[in-house]
Amino acid sequence: RTESMDMKLKVAEYIAQAAQQSFENCALTGNDVSAMIETPPDKKMGDYALPCFRLSKTMRCAPQMIAGKLAEKIACEEIDHVEVVGGYLNVFLRRGGLARDIVEAVLKNPGRWGSSEIGKGKTVCLDYSSINIAKRFHIGHLSTTMIGNSLKRIYDFNGYTTVGINHLGDWGTQFGKMICAYKKWGNREEVEKGGVQAMVDLYVRFHHEAEQHPELEDEGRAWFKKIEDGDQEAMEIFTWFKEVTLKDTQRVYDLLGVSFDSYAGESFYNDKMQPVVDELRAKGLLEVDQGASVVRFPEEDHLMPCLILRSDGATLYITRDLAAAFYRHNTYHFDKCLYVVAYQQDLHFRQWFKVLELMGYDWAKDCVHVAFGMISYEGQSLSTRKGYVVYLEDLLEQAQQKALAIIEEKSPNLPNKAEVARQVGIGAVVYADLSNNRIKDIDFSWERALNFDGETGPYVQYTHARCCSVLRKAAEMSLPDPDWNALTDDEAQDCLRKLGRFPDVIQEAADKYEPSMITRAVTDLAQAYNKFYYEHRILDDDPAAAAARVALTRAMKNVIKTGLYLIGIEAPERM
Numbered sequence: 001r002t003e004s005m006d007m008k009l010k011v012a013e014y015i016a017q018a019a020q021q022s023f024e025n026c027a028l029t030g031n032d033v034s035a036m037i038e039t040p041p042d043k044k045m046g047d048y049a050l051p052c053f054r055l056s057k058t059m060r061c062a063p064q065m066i067a068g069k070l071a072e073k074i075a076c077e078e079i080d081h082v083e084v085v086g087g088y089l090n091v092f093l094r095r096g097g098l099a100r101d102i103v104e105a106v107l108k109n110p111g112r113w114g115s116s117e118i119g120k121g122k123t124v125c126l127d128y129s130s131i132n133i134a135k136r137f138h139i140g141h142l143s144t145t146m147i148g149n150s151l152k153r154i155y156d157f158n159g160y161t162t163v164g165i166n167h168l169g170d171w172g173t174q175f176g177k178m179i180c181a182y183k184k185w186g187n188r189e190e191v192e193k194g195g196v197q198a199m200v201d202l203y204v205r206f207h208h209e210a211e212q213h214p215e216l217e218d219e220g221r222a223w224f225k226k227i228e229d230g231d232q233e234a235m236e237i238f239t240w241f242k243e244v245t246l247k248d249t250q251r252v253y254d255l256l257g258v259s260f261d262s263y264a265g266e267s268f269y270n271d272k273m274q275p276v277v278d279e280l281r282a283k284g285l286l287e288v289d290q291g292a293s294v295v296r297f298p299e300e301d302h303l304m305p306c307l308i309l310r311s312d313g314a315t316l317y318i319t320r321d322l323a324a325a326f327y328r329h330n331t332y333h334f335d336k337c338l339y340v341v342a343y344q345q346d347l348h349f350r351q352w353f354k355v356l357e358l359m360g361y362d363w364a365k366d367c368v369h370v371a372f373g374m375i376s377y378e379g380q381s382l383s384t385r386k387g388y389v390v391y392l393e394d395l396l397e398q399a400q401q402k403a404l405a406i407i408e409e410k411s412p413n414l415p416n417k418a419e420v421a422r423q424v425g426i427g428a429v430v431y432a433d434l435s436n437n438r439i440k441d442i443d444f445s446w447e448r449a450l451n452f453d454g455e456t457g458p459y460v461q462y463t464h465a466r467c468c469s470v471l472r473k474a475a476e477m478s479l480p481d482p483d484w485n486a487l488t489d490d491e492a493q494d495c496l497r498k499l500g501r502f503p504d505v506i507q508e509a510a511d512k513y514e515p516s517m518i519t520r521a522v523t524d525l526a527q528a529y530n531k532f533y534y535e536h537r538i539l540d541d542d543p544a545a546a547a548a549r550v551a552l553t554r555a556m557k558n559v560i561k562t563g564l565y566l567i568g569i570e571a572p573e574r575m
């Protein structure tokens, strides 16, 4: 349903009412009239025209007379005036009608344009960021973090209850090795001070020394066994490693404005896998293959079998994900559980979704892998193994510095430069990450991200600040009621159309798990506003026209801010 269809039906309903008043036993409905209404090729003949010839027979009256009678009775706000020409009733809309409708609707509930109650009573779990303990937070984890954060905000905006889950990678033999290394060469202060990097260093040293002293591997395994058995010393160190990692990453989450409702990670499911394994066995889905337990899939699924238990009985990543799915389903009763994870893990998710299905759980269809592409940095692909990594904290630090340099140059008198530099620098990074269809690989480039004139975070933020500046000036004037007819030019109409479409974009973004649609829409709004701003004097001499342009500016500011919020970007009022 488009805005113009709504308007046509509205007009048709008024005409039908006028007909009922003028003619006895008239059974015309709004829909009947709407079907007869034509759109004249020439605006001089009105926005709509109703030919009255066909009505002539049933109403036993000349077409011209019918048109005349309808013209007398019809009255509504949306219609400016009507004309009777021959057997036609020509309707001229009040040109500012659309403007008033949209601007008032946006401003009635500031910050909520496009929100809905669609998700009322429904719960969406979102598994995102899901970092690994004792590893540094690098740029490869940016997309999962920001797409997840955005989707959470979008679903919240639509009335859903959302549960943000950081499914920590906190299980595996490496933690045994790390404890072993810590016991041999580490000390508490060093790790407290050095944070994750100190743990990484210990781990690297372990591998180094293990080349000369292979017996270290056994020691590492022994420590992992201790973690598995819940040994007190092992657990203390392990828990502390987790705390140190989370403290380090919290700084990044704070900068990005990202938060979670749960940090239940892989180890949380240690005691929750046995029932799943038992059920798989009971349902005859588990096959023993050289001591290991696997699930094989029906041929038509074309899926490789998946390992559920190793031959030594150890569980796997997938075993934990299965247990986690049951836990989430039982705990949150989700309508949807989204996994914002790189597309490389596609097979993993297809396999265990299928396992759920084979177990007979129809809610398997509510589990969705929201996959995304890879990120490279200034044309270089990143790989932890080859040693080329970009740490997120460094990237965000640089972003703020670069933004600060630009702001120093552009607005030397800004009072809160450091704060704005933070908002703009981080905004640039987040926008760059969410500006493409999520499945596409992206390359992060400073020049592209920080270009104030391109399609970037800073550009949109700048437009928002421009709106704020117009509104500050307008606040010093006393303006009369708006003359909505001042918003009939192409540029204003384009702004209005984009405002009108914004709620549909949010719905589509939610349905497709695609924050980039909102990035696109917010950029379109900014571009439309800037065009309007350059083509028209907002604070015109005519106060009623100025009032209308200011109202449009306020609506644009509002919705740009909402759009930025939904993709996880702040909107400074001055830049």
Ligand code: ARG
Pocket: 127, 129, 130, 131, 132, 167, 168, 169, 321, 339, 341
């Ligand atoms: N920790 C994993 C990684 O960094 C991502 C976990 C995603 N979530 C999940 N439930 N499997 O690759």
